[in-house]
Amino acid sequence: MAIFSVYILNRAGGLIYHYDHFTPKSEIEKTFSYPLDITLREDDKLVVIFGERDGIKVGHALLAVNGEPVTGKRLPDGREAMEVIKNQENYPISLKFGRLKLTTNERIMLASMFHPLYAISAKLSPEQRSSGIEVLEADSFKLHCFQTHTGLKFIVLTDPKQLGMDIFLKKIYELYSDFALKNPFYSLDMPIRCELFDTNLQKALDQSERSNLYSSNPSLA
């Protein structure tokens, strides 16, 4: 379970494909008594800004109140979630927190932001003819990027311990050239909506997990 997601960017930096393979579970449901010791920010989403506890982290959003999902800031019956939380009569109350999934629009935005970052990193390099970002390491994930000679970018987000991703990126490139480009009804530079590509990518992901080839962490094998 070490590959989180796969992204493909076209030559202009537009996101043409994304697939979430594995998302670390972050949802936590807890019963609270009055007063609530977690501070929520109230803008378009209800996000924790202070008072981390029991695995509920800053940045998590309020997902449900007493099992009823929060959409926008409202409960299914139209009540404002914030009103309910502030009212002492509603306690004890069960709240579910978790990290919100990125929306497609947010992903598109982030992808097109990564594109210039890649270019800047290539320019910043003191060495001549240096490539852009190949690996970007963070404490909770690692980003592997492979740019083809035609300018496409394949990006894989993995566990920080994951190794051997260059082989896997090359493999995705092959799958792309087979199942997207050889599909005569796929137009170049457009989002990839090909079922065959999806299934074969999943197969490759499963395979990479099963074989030790890509996994450096023996506990995962």
Add this chain to the structure above:
Amino acid sequence: MSRQSAVRADNRKVSAELFVLTHGALVAQLVKDYESDEEVNKQLDKMGYNIGVRLVEDFLARSNVGRCHDFRETADVIAKLGFKMFLGFSPVITNWSAASDEFSLILDNNPMAEFAELPEGHEGLLFSNILCGVLRGALEMVQMEVDVWFVQDALRGDETTEIRLKFIRKLEDALPAGED
């Protein structure tokens, strides 16, 4: 440690004859559909271009070629790797211009034209013109603008079949980051 996953089941190669006959049928249909040979040649080139822009990714994904930094290198890759991979033969590279920006490919054993004879009244038809489009499209995707045309065609009674490639310019603004 199974390496199987990395190896593509490459026993899917079909008989070249199927391809050659399909291409022949395509050209024959175009000849029927269009008035002039000029127009047929243009259509073939256009189709080739559309194939080329896709084919190049397949080529790059399966071969481990780096970027070519001069036209001579490009010529080598086209003749020895590209043609070999997709058509199963390697044309001869000759007739370099003094500035190294033009060369010819001699296609003596072009499988595409193996069974074809041009009908009367179609002396202007370039039977394998699709190749010109493929080369142009593929090179454009790796940021090289080239002119590609037939100088001679054995089918039209010339001595040999010769495709000429002329380098026009590097498409600098399309160059991916880190390679300019």
